[in-house]
Amino acid sequence: MMIKETSLRRDPDLRGELAFLARGCDFVLPSRFKKRLKSFQQTQIQNKPEKKPGTPLPPPATFASSPRPLSPVPHVNNVVNATLSINIPRFYFPEGLPDACSNHEQTLSRIETAFMDIEDQKADIYEMGKIAKVCGCPLYWKTPMFRAAGGERTGFVSAQSFIAMWRKLLSNHHDDASKFICLLAKPSCSYLEQDDFVPLLQDVVDTHPGLTFLKDAPEFHSRYITTVIQRIFYTVNRSWSGKITATEIRKSNFLQTLALLEEEEDINQITDYFSYEHFYVIYCKFWELDSDHDLYVSQADLSRYNDQASSNRIIERIFSGAVTRGKTVQKEGRMSYADFVWFLISEEDKRNPTSIEYWFRCMDVDGDGVLSMYELEYFYEEQCERMEAMGIEPLPFHDLLCQMLDLVKPANDGKITLRDLKRCRMAHIFYDTFFNLEKYLDHEQRDPFAVQKDVENDSPEPSDWDRFAAEEYETLVAEESAQAQFQEGSFEDYETEEPASPSEIGNKGNKIVTSSLSEKCGKLQSVDEE
């Protein structure tokens, strides 16, 4: 109580008002005082720094170079900060923890020397790869670095402009996440939007050894890039805001995965975000549904996915805009390829946290943050109708409900929250029960203890998605090669062939995939890009 009062007195506006009050002056109306008090308290709550457990306290020397204030009310904040910082060391570092040991001048002089080795001291994008390494950055940071130093306008970057840019970056941004955002984001933005990733990913497509076969299919560059961007946002943008912050980057494995790209020549080994095989699976699944190939699927198209395994009611919910970006889905009743990426990953990996949120939003029909018994019954009704049509006697809703409540064990009776579903680690079984008949029946037939074992095993990888993508890729490649063999009339050879090793399948796959993609892109050429 004492502390609160002291800090209230430090609010310069309030101090004046308190002084008036103290003198018994009528000028300050109680209502105005209350309002002012409330707004001051709110500002204080907002200014309360995010405390990160385990973050080491910085040495006192770093206080001098404290970055810009974050407060929406700098006036008030400055006063509070100035007083508080005397006693409490700073512990909130939105731009990363400054490292007192790192010698920026040394780094900058190394960069200068590296530029000396380049003709005219002007680096093109290829040379920028070497500069990135001198800067201690992963290779694929080169395009963002090149662009941040103004390279895309002239086609090269001079030592002078690069060093000026890098000096500024080093003094304001202290960890990789903060630097990465600064390099990629639009001017004065502290977050990344989807299009900010395009130049970096185009460079990966153009220069990664595992994607050279895509050179001849430029039509597919944007499809691959769209897929990777959606996968990045699906995994990293945990807030669903469409804006990736430095905190979200830090909490994700994105930068580590990006750094892996330069060490791993086989891009399919990098199953997070970048795998070409995963892209191929997603795109083929979409292509099968998008019968007129205009890069959109209708509600009827989407319901054909996996032999109509998903219920109409859940598909309807997706098309109501519960989980999609923009208004196209609701207004025009069509889903873009980007939205399909979210659907497919969510459908095939219902243990993924984003997937759990995705389906929760869909099932929470009234949007009150709780799955009520009414909502569960609504979805189960269609499952029952379907089972009856198949001659299967469904479990009565009441019995099923008991089963599900036992599975989820919600904290509050009769109300299932997102937290309950995440905690119970059975969300996939729960969701399939309510809207995916094929998978529901599949779970039912399995030994319940086997499922339990699966969960308890808790092995970190592969995810349901990884498993699905690998299986589907093999099926697709087998289909393609069977077709190719058939067309060539060498079916005998195919039958006597030794089984191919996984790596051979991969290589073969890439070739086949390219040819089949080219075939598909031939059909797509008249269609505008997204």
Ligand SMILES: [Ca+2]
């Ligand atoms: Ca279509």
Ligand SMILES: [Ca+2]
């Ligand atoms: Ca609800």
